[in-house]
Amino acid sequence: MNAVRGSTSAGERGGLYLGPRLTNDFSVLAQGAYDRWNYSAFFIDPNEVESLESDTTFLGANLRYNFTDKFSADTTLITIPNSKTQFSTPSGRLIPREGLNTVSGHLKWTSAFEMPGLWLEGELAHQFHPGEDVSAWAYYGTVGYLMKEIGWTPSLSYRYAYFSGDDPNSSRYERFDPLLSTGLGIWLQGVSFGKITTNSNLETHRVQFNVAPDERLNLTFDYYLLRTPQLNNLGSNPALSTLSSHDLGQELSLSARWSATKSLYLQALVSHAIPGTALRDIGADRNWTTFQVSLYGGF
CATH class of the missing domain: 2.40.160 (Porin)
Structure with a gap:
C-alpha cells in the first residue's frame, strides 16, 4: 500500500506542460494479487488550482x-x-x-x-x-x-x-x-x-x-x-x-x-x-x- 502527498511546480498555474496537475494533494493506493485475480483500491485528492479548488475527491x-x-x-x-x-x-x-x-x-x-x-x-x-x-x-x-x-x-x-x-x-x-x-x-x-x-x-x-x-x-x-x-x-x-x-x-x-x-x-x-x-x-x-x-x- 502506498500513501503519497504530492506537490506542484512553478507556482499556482506555472509549468503546465510539466504536468503539475497530474500530481495529487494526497493519494492512497492498495494493490494485491491472488492466483488469476488482481485487485486494487485507491483514494485520490487531486491537486487543483487553488483559486478554483472544488474539494473533489475520488474513491474507487x-x-x-x-x-x-x-x-x-x-x-x-x-x-x-x-x-x-x-x-x-x-x-x-x-x-x-x-x-x-x-x-x-x-x-x-x-x-x-x-x-x-x-x-x-x-x-x-x-x-x-x-x-x-x-x-x-x-x-x-x-x-x-x-x-x-x-x-x-x-x-x-x-x-x-x-x-x-x-x-x-x-x-x-x-x-x-x-x-x-x-x-x-x-x-x-x-x-x-x-x-x-x-x-x-x-x-x-x-x-x-x-x-x-x-x-x-x-x-x-x-x-x-x-x-x-x-x-x-x-x-x-x-x-x-x-x-x-x-x-x-x-x-x-x-x-x-x-x-x-x-x-x-x-x-x-x-x-x-x-x-x-x-x-x-x-x-x-x-x-x-x-x-x-x-x-x-x-x-
Whole structure:
C-alpha cells in the first residue's frame, strides 16, 4: 500500500506542460494479487488550482481476472465522496457532482483468434447518482495489429470512442463526467482539441500508427475525427456551450519520445488542427498548429 502527498511546480498555474496537475494533494493506493485475480483500491485528492479548488475527491476499486495470459476482464467502481462542483442544465437545474458513481467493464484480448499481433480491447462505463436523475454512458472499442516480426515493430490501430452528451429535451441529466481522464496518445484526444474540449459529449475516430526504431525511441502518428452527439454542450468551453453543428474538426499529430539516457527523457510533438463547422460558425475558422519540445531530467 502506498500513501503519497504530492506537490506542484512553478507556482499556482506555472509549468503546465510539466504536468503539475497530474500530481495529487494526497493519494492512497492498495494493490494485491491472488492466483488469476488482481485487485486494487485507491483514494485520490487531486491537486487543483487553488483559486478554483472544488474539494473533489475520488474513491474507487478495480478487480481483474486473467482467463489466460492473453485474455483478461476487469471491472471498476469509482465514487465521488466529496465535491463542491455542480453540473448546469439548460433548464437551470443544478446537479451536485458529489455522490456521482461510475461503474465500468473492460476486456482485452491479445493474439486474438490465435493471430499473433492482433489485439482487441473495449470498455463500457455507466454513471448514475443515487440522489438525482442521472444516466450517462461512455464506451470505446479498439482493434490493432503489432508486427513484431519486422524491423521497427510497427503497429496500426483504430479506436472508436463515445461519451454521451445531455439531451435538452430530456429531464434526465446525461452528460458524461470524464473524471480525471487524460494522457497524450491515450485519452487526451488531440493535443490541440484537448485544450477546448473534454471527454464529454464527444464522439471520436482515431487511427494510430507507431514505430520504434530502437528500444529508446518511439514515434507515433495520430489522426482524430471529432464530433459531438448533442448540440447542447453546456459544461464545456463557454464559447461552445451551444453548437450549430455536430462537426468539431480533425487533428493530425506526430510525436517522438526518446530516452536519451537513464536520467534524460525528450518528448517532442507537432500537431495540426482543422476546425469543423461548429468552430467555424463562431469565428474560429483558421487551422492552427502546435509544436512542443519537453526535456525531463531525473535523479
